[in-house]
Amino acid sequence: MALVISLKLGFANATLIRDQGAILVDTGTPASFDDYRRLFVDLQLAPQELRLIVITHGHADHFSYAAELREFTGAPVLCHTLAAPALRSGHYPPVRPRNELGESVRRMIAGQTPQARQTLEPDLVIDGDYDLAYYGVRGKILTTPGHSPCSLSVLLDSGEAIVGDLVVSSPFSGQATLAYFADDPPRLFSSVNQLLQSAHTFYSGHGGPFSAAEVAAALAAG
Ligand SMILES: [Zn+2]
Structure with missing residues (x-):
């Protein structure tokens, strides 16, 4: 079964998935690049073992240091077509x-x-949709628009979803809430509903992880 590790790096989380291969979903916002070097040591992961860097959407707190991480690991960076202009x-x-x-x-x-x-x-x-088998990860990337038109989520066959900002914790209550920033709220709701059909745990860019029950309650609360 894949190991999913939420990494709190400053203002935002990165999520590491270790299956037969390792991929990173988002890059967080650590204070300095050295934080990543330490993290790879702590995780006992050689930089070149990282096979892919997935950027869930084009907000800067999700792709901070992505260029440096690519250089450090050799892993390619993937995003939605509509996120590319923000990365550029x-x-x-x-x-x-x-x-x-x-x-x-x-x-x-x-x-x-x-x-x-x-x-x-x-x-x-x-x-x-994009299959992750090539990178040694049993799962796929899904397009899950709503928070932004370029939002992607990773859904593992084992039922974990890494959803970027689709579901986040409220900075006031700490509870799971659907994105409070949304370009298209109806699409946000349908993306979360789609993920709830298969996912039991939701890893977020801010706070979490959340159980499917917490996310279902957040969806019902609107
Ligand atoms: Zn965002």
């Missing part, structure tokens, strides 16, 4: 609050939006 430029459209919580968080983080450390050209861009 470091710029992305403003987030859209979909509720009161989103408005509050936007006020709270005003002026502190994470910036990309270094821009990069992704190696692989996809706009549909």
Whole structure:
């Protein structure tokens, strides 16, 4: 069975999946690149064992240091076709609050939006499902739009889903909530509903992991 490890790296989480091969989903926002070097040592993972870096969407707190990590590990960087411009430029459209919580968080983080450390050209861009068998991981990448049009999730055959910002913890209550920033709320709900058909655990870019029951309750709460 695959081992899934949530790595809290500053403002955002990265998630390491170790199956026959190892892949990283998002890169977090550590204080410095040395934090990754230490992490690979702690995890007893040789940099060249990493086979792929998946970026769940084009918000800078999810691809910080991706260029340096690619150089360090040799692993290609994959994102959705629609996320590529953000990776190339470091710029992305403003987030859209979909509720009161989103408005509050936007006020709270005003002026502190994470910036990309270094821009990069992704190696692989996809706009549909993508099997991970080639990388030694039993699972696939799904397009799960809603938080942003370029949102991807990794769904493992063993039932873990790594969902980026589709489901996050509220900075106020710590509880699971569907993304409070969403470009397309109806698509967000249907993406989460789709993942709930197969996933028992949800790994998030912010907080978590969450059980399917917690995510179902968050979906029901709207
Ligand atoms: Zn985001």
